[in-house]
Amino acid sequence: MTPSTVQGPGAVALGPAREHLWSAVHQGDEHRATAVVLDLLESSADPETVLLDLIAPVQARVGAEWAANRLTVAQEHTATAIHERVIAVLAHRVEGRSRTPDGPRVTVACVDGEWHALPARLLAEVLRLRGWRVDFLGAQVPTPHLIAHLHGTGPRAVALSSSIPTHLPTAHTAITACRAAGVPVIAGGAAFGPDGRYARALGADGWAPDAREAAAVLGRGLDRPGPSAFHQTVDDLPHLSDQEYTMVAATKHQLVKQTLADLEDRFEPMRAYTERQRRHTAEDLAHIVEYLATSLYVADDELFLRFILWTADILTARGVPARSLDPALDLLAQHLKDFPRARRTLAHAREALGERTPLTKIPGPGKPA
Structure with missing residues (x-):
């Protein structure tokens, strides 16, 4: 939340x-x-x-x-x-x-991989104040353990929290599993988008922008999922059949390694980087690929765009020119030449970035620098 x-x-x-x-x-x-x-x-x-x-x-x-x-x-x-x-x-x-020992039971948890537990903790305490019996499972709850808990306790609903959009594929797994177990899900947190668009896309029964509204939604009640709740991921996201998300996610380490090597060859400022700067550059590239994969998962270019513009602001605040992002995006597009959705997403981000900063063009393979 x-x-x-x-x-x-x-x-x-x-x-x-x-x-x-x-x-x-x-x-x-x-x-x-x-x-x-x-x-x-x-x-x-x-x-x-x-x-x-x-x-x-x-x-x-x-x-x-x-x-x-x-x-x-x-x-x-x-x-x-x-x-x-x-x-x-x-x-x-x-x-x-204001505790009600016999109040309805609810489970509050962060999706697997999500360490930002404070928003979920706030919701848990608000629900307790409103008379709910709350099982607060905390940060990074593996989906199999969450489902085992639901089978053992039979809550009226589960509230899933995630702050980082790259956890959306994992959140989708958790939402699908909870609903298959017959427990409705309300999703919350910045990962699900400012208007909850990803919560709806991933099959959640409800969404709330903050803890107060989440408590209100739970108070009004969520319908329990029916037999149709058991389905495959591709039923919610048919675009995944093109395998772009799968391939980008599976080759993340290779993409980062190759792009880092190409950056050093073609982006002259990198040749003077310290070891620490190289390590940070590799970490930034890994985040870029992760967000690109997530954008492909939910078929929303805007998710990647928001991350790139946010990253540009972070770099600027730290005294690093935001234009340094463009060479990485250009190289990734070259490596992903057979992935039309990925190339479109990268092009959209580069265009928006170019409106804010001067671009450094990277020549394609075989072209003179």
């Missing part, structure tokens, strides 16, 4: 508290962060407001500051860990106030 940034109907003015909490997590001060949250809880705000209108927006700011290169990875991890522990303290403090 995505942290809520819209204040609920009973929300108090939280501007000062948000600044105090931001200052505390920014400085890695867990005790002060806890004090800010508990003071607001005791003085003027209900627990759900504290979770969704105080903690969630500050966590969103943490991510934005990291993307703008104003927080290091270590600082971002520290702030997130503080928020997780603060939520645990808050949950313990309010335990018993």
Whole structure:
């Protein structure tokens, strides 16, 4: 699920508290962060407001500051860990106030490979406050273990969270398996698109943009899947029959290795890279191929485009010219000359990138540099 940034109907003015909490997590001060949250809880705000209108927006700011290169990875991890522990303290403090032992049961989990568990944790706590019996399975839950849990507990629904779009194929597997087990699925998190388009494409029974809306959707109820829920992936995504996704995903390491070698030959600035810069370049190429494969999986060029433009902004914030992306996209298109959907997706991204930055053209094989 995505942290809520819209204040609920009973929300108090939280501007000062948000600044105090931001200052505390920014400085890695867990005790002060806890004090800010508990003071607001005791003085003027209900627990759900504290979770969704105080903690969630500050966590969103943490991510934005990291993307703008104003927080290091270590600082971002520290702030997130503080928020997780603060939520645990808050949950313990309010335990018993609004719990309903006999309430409906729900499972909340992150898809396999997804380490960003805080949005799902926020949803789990909101559902507990609203009287649900919640099984919160946390980050990176393998689909077979999730299904075994569902068979053993029989929840009314399962809420699946994913923040990273490259986990969409895995999310599709989990959604299909949960529905085949007779349990409806609500999906949430940035991976599923700003309007939930990928949740619908992958067969989820519901989608919500944030924890507050997810709780409302679950409260209204989701229909249990019928016998037709058991089907093959290609039934949802018939375009996969062209095998482009399968081939790109299966050859990812080869594509990265070959593109990296070609970049060194044809992109002169790379010849002066340090070993660390080369390693980062290889990691960036791996992410590009992963997002390209995911875009092919859901047949949406816009998914790849958004990633490339976001990456261009990240590079710019770190003092790296965004035009350095274009040679990699050009070379990938050359390597994928027999894949029309992949080439179209790459061309779309290069065109958008070219409107923002000067391009460095890479000659094709056999052409003089």
